[in-house]
Amino acid sequence: MTSKQKQAKIRKVMREFKAGTLTTNGKPVKSRQQAIAIAMSEAGMSMKGKSDAYWDAYVDAMVCVETEDPEEPEMEGEMDASCGAKKR
Secondary structure, X not given: OOHXXXXXXXXXXXXXXXXXXXXXXXXXXXXXXXXHHHHHHHHOOOOOOOOHHHHHHHHHHHHHHHHOOOOOOOOOOOEEOOOOEEOO
């Protein structure tokens, strides 16, 4: 699986979590950390040696790349609610 395919899989799983449709053993996933673990597992990536904060930032970056809208007008210094980072 290529890096792009892994990133696409992570985005897909996190979208499911955000929409409330991600389940494990028939129960909805409520924990963001559990959703990240599921995403990493499905993408074939190891969480070994990396902190939870690292994976939070990694997944946020993957989701933000997808949600950025090039048609949206940019405002200097405005916070982007979906990504938690300032727009440039």
